[in-house]
Structure formats: structure tokens, C-alpha cells
Amino acid sequence: MPETYALKVRVSLSMAVCLAAGLLGMVAFASGSGATPNANKGSGVAQAVNCRGDVVLDPGHGGTDPGATNGALKEKDQTLNVAYKLRELLKGAGYTVCMTRGGDPTGTGDDNAADDATLSNSERYTFANTTGARVLVSIHMNGSTNPATDYTTTLFGKWQKDKALALDLYDGLRLNLPAASDSSLYIRGRTPYSYASGVLLKSNMPATIAETVFITNNDEARLLAAGTR
Numbered sequence: 237m238p239e240t241y242a243l244k245v246r247v248s249l250s251m252a253v254c255l256a257a258g259l260l261g262m263v264a265f266a267s268g269s270g271a272t273p274n275a276n277k278g279s280g281v282a283q284a285v286n287c288r289g290d291v292v293l294d295p296g297h298g299g300t301d302p303g304a305t306n307g308a309l310k311e312k313d314q315t316l317n318v319a320y321k322l323r324e325l326l327k328g329a330g331y332t333v334c335m336t337r338g339g340d341p342t343g344t345g346d347d348n349a350a351d352d353a354t355l356s357n358s359e360r361y362t363f364a365n366t367t368g369a370r371v372l373v374s375i376h377m378n379g380s381t382n383p384a385t386d387y388t389t390t391l392f393g394k395w396q397k398d399k400a401l402a403l404d405l406y407d408g409l410r411l412n413l414p415a416a417s418d419s420s421l422y423i424r425g426r427t428p429y430s431y432a433s434g435v436l437l438k439s440n441m442p443a444t445i446a447e448t449v450f451i452t453n454n455d456e457a458r459l460l461a462a463g464t465r
């Protein structure tokens with residue numbers, strides 16, 4: 237990881253920074269020696285479906301599927317927020333990013349569908365497989381009927397394809413993200429486990445689902461609502 241990133245992790249400690257901390261090492265690994273980011277492969281055609289990039293970010297849920305909720309907070313909105321922040325961090329480090337959904341405020345055609353699109357898993361992995369990306373990160377927040385429950389974890393589909401990425405992002409989160417209930421501690425972790433999601437199993441590149449935090453935990457919800465998570 238570049239030193240500037242290690243510094244940012246200590247200073248900012250946001251969820252996106254923690255994901256970036258885990259992700260940047262993996263992108264470099266997956267790109268082989270030299271870790272050269274993709275040159276801009278944009279065709280110049282402002283069509284999102286033509287996005288080419290190093291990383292695909294997949295904000296979980298969307299549209300008619302809100303995901304887990306806590307009061308007015310919806311997982312689909314929070315995962316998009318994290319994806320936007322993470323995209324900026326990755327771009328700042330020289331990597332190109334495609335998104336399965338998300339607005340395109342910069343007009344660079346680096347998204348696939350509108351902010352609040354309803355996407356099937358098939359649409360998500362099919363898009364990812366057109367981008368030439370080296371890694372795919374699906375961003376989620378967990379839910380539980382027990383509001384006390386809160387931990388971070390990541391999921392992998394195929395052991396060989398996905399596990400290194402899942403472990404990298406897991407470490408990025410658990411070793412850097414403060415606990416919502418006590419910022420002098422780190423968030424609890426649950427060891428990454430396999431999960432038979434089409435997004436993981438049908439994507440061509442290393443892929444993981446990051447179950448970043450529990451949106452149903454009120455300490456987390458407070459931080460998310462304040463935009464400080």
C-alpha cells in the first residue's frame with residue numbers, strides 16, 4: 237500500500253478508507269509486477285456500458301430493493317455513499333473505476349445504471365464481466381433483528397478466485413475501522429466465509445461482498461446518518 241494511504245487510514249478511518257486500504261494492495265497484486273494502473277481505456281463514447289476499469293464497485297441493492305433498514309436509513313443509499321467515497325479514493329490513487337449503479341456527475345461514463353436502479357445479480361456480474369476489471373467489490377451493510385449485533389465481515393464465492401481479495405478487504409476493515417460504540421476499539425470481525433452469490437460465482441475476476449457494518453445497530457446508524465462512517 238502506498239505510504240500516503242497508510243497515512244490516510246490513520247487520519248480518516250472512514251469505511252471507504254478502510255476498504256481502500258484493503259483493496260489497493262489487492263489491485264496491485266492482481267495487476268502483476270509494477271502495479272501499473274490501467275491507462276484510461278475510455279472509448280470517448282459517453283455510454284456507461286462501455287466502461288473499462290481496474291475496479292468494479294457494486295453498491296448493494298437499489299431501486300425497489302432497499303436492503304436492510306433502520307428507521308429512515310436504507311442500506312441501498314448507504315452502500316452508494318460508500319461506493320462514491322471509495323471511487324474517489326481509488327481514482328486518487330490512479331485506478332479507473334466502474335460502478336454497477338450510481339450517478340455520473342462527472343460525465344465520464346463510468347457507471348452502468350442510474351443511482352437508484354433496481355439490478356438483478358445477473359445484471360451486476362454481466363456488467364462487471366464487460367469491464368476488464370481486475371477486482372469486483374460488492375458493498376453491503378448487514379442486518380439483524382438484534383440491534384446489539386455489529387461486526388464486519390467479507391464473503392467469497394470461489395475459494396481460488398475470491399478468497400485472497402475477501403481476506404484483504406476484511407483486514408482493511410477490521411484492522412482500521414473503529415467500533416461504532418467505542419472509537420478507542422476496533423470493530424469486531426467475523427472471519428470471511430463462502431456465500432453462493434451469483435455476483436461472486438459468475439464474475440470473472442476476484443470478487444467479494446463486503447458486509448461492512450450492521451445498519452441495524454443504532455451506534456452504526458447514528459454514524460451513518462451523520463455521514464461520518
Ligand SMILES: [Zn+2]
Nearest residue numbers: 296303376377
Ligand atoms: Zn445487502
